[in-house]
Amino acid sequence: MAADPNREWSGWYYDGRTAQRTPVVVHLQREGLTLIPREGASRWWRFADIRQTQGNHPGEPIRFEHGSDPAEVLIVSDGAILAAIREIAPPRAMRVHVPTRRTVWTVATVGTVVAIVVVWWLLYAWGIPALADAVAARLPVAWEEQLGATVTDTVAPLERRCSRPAQYAALKDILGRLTASGPSAAYRYTLIVTTDETPNAFAAPGGFVVVTRGLLRVSDRPEEVAGVMAHEIQHVVHRHGTKLLVRELSLQALVSLAAGDLRGLRSTLDAARSLGGLRYRRADEMLADHDAVGLLATSHVDPRGLQQFFEKIKQSSAIQLPAYLSTHPPLEERIAAVSRLVASTPAQPIPLLPDYPWTEITQICQ
């Protein structure tokens, strides 16, 4: 094989057996390199047997290794040899890292990273929530009940619950009227009243409806409380709380996993026990309002109670906004939607608790 006189480089040869170095002239040929020392025999290295192990960075001499360990080494200072090999060698004969092509590699790496980040983001924003919703929709009611019991044990512990018999029975009557028939009948409902003075109510998975004494205090008639209960029942029926918990857990798990931190998972599980910290989505709230009005009408409860409750909250600056009302959608929007629904829903209301003096309802905690 004749050497091309135009293609030669000077370099250093190391035999891999001693620490001595030998100056060589390197000739490039189509199938490999010829290393010619000043004295002694030439060496022929096929491209297929050569590895480039240094020279990836600007200014770094090019290091070629040949054979198995301990390998022979050739060092060439002139980085142009890499471009020349690329030009002369058959495609894929040898993997060459040319520092000037690092930009291409950098762009490719950054591009790959961006693509992976986008995939993660899609998974985070869409994939996991969709999957979580599908899972939550198929959870057995018994599991939901256990989940709900855990949530209420944390948010409304036993020592903060109110259960004076007469008042509790009156509220159970209201809940009973609302859950006697329809899709809401699939759950066994548990009513919990807490000593909390902030007007608030929430539903935990599996049929737990929690109402605060503060909410009872601001209501002027049972239909207003029934309106709030109807809203919470819809969250139970549509499994909003269950979906929210599963979604939140999955997302946190994903984040913990992405950060390589499995300890975070345990604290997430602890934190998720409190539903109070979580917020429903806008669509979930609007759906619960919508179906609550329908439930009130079919249960022969005056649906204006819900509307009145919302309006009272809006007008009274003294009343601290319940957590579940303080987020989106805005109260005005919800009042408008509910009043439209109430106007268009035919209702034949039968008064709730006609013989019960409603002002005594707040004594439930005494």
Added chain:
Amino acid sequence: MASFEASTGRIVALTPHQASFYGSGGGLFGIYLRNILLTLVTLGIYYLWGKNRLRTYVVSQCEFQGDRFAWHGTGKELFIGALKVFAVLAPVFFLISVAPVVWKNIASQLASNAAGLLVYLFLVPLALVGMRRYRFSRLSWRGIRFSFRGRVRDFLKLFLRGALFMGLTFGLYAPFFQTQQRKFFSENTYFGNARFAFDGKGRDLFGRLLLSLVVAGAAFGVAAVVAVATVGQFRFSRLSERPDAITQLVVAALPGFAVAILVAVVVVFWYLAYRHRYYWSHTSFQAARFRSTVTAGKLLWLWVSNLLLIIVTLGIAIPWVLARNVRFNLANITLIGSLDLSSVVQEAQQAGAGAESLAGMLNIDFAGFDLPF
């Protein structure tokens, strides 16, 4: 530089050889950035490949006598090593960290403590030796591999005895213990078939350490006396009744103690720089001996400026700090004397990457024979 050669009676020239670092903080920053991104998106798996990439860069940017060093490790071998170590040690780590939390009984607490002691007494020496075996076996210069041939059993004896004496002497045994380790690490390090030598003695450092401790202790003593004298008018028995008096006492004592801390820091760096010079000047290779030009001032400035860089940039400057450290190490160590490289023959040694992973898990790194990688 010259020396008198007794055998021939001639004055011969001593050639100083120095290594250089051609890497840059910017180059390292690119590698760090890429490593962090890829580690995040691969859920941490890329970490070991990233670590290897960083090492490859740092090593290949170091040059000695016109030849670059080369790194032959791979991310794959680190990953396999980590898997093996994890499989073997998972039960031990379970005993140490999870069991006492889960079971909360005396037996699991005792098992946890026993496992913790086991880790310290046996795994740390194992990792310290194995890590060197791995790192030197993957390092080459002029195509000749380095190697570390110290045996775990020998180091374990040295380590256990040293740990015992350290406990008995409240740490005053440190110069002896550290010098013994240094000797073990240096004398078992080879370049090809040529061995490094070390002739340092712990007693040569002991006086300096004692002096450092006395000076630092005296500084704190003086600070305490000054503080007490300044606030002598206060009656200490009534301090609890006068909260403002406590504030005044603290304010009065602060400048004195600040000066004492400063003195202690300077003294510590004075000792560390001396130890650095001593260790290197007692390390030799063939007929050449190392020499360190590290001084307390240089070392203190390196630490302070590195710390400031990291704090001011919220950690972004870490790659630059790494580059500065390597450059500092190489710039301050010279090998003086003649080298006969023609007599050095390849004697590569096998070494697995398991101990390297173990060292990573135990969070221990190079100490002693401190090559900059």
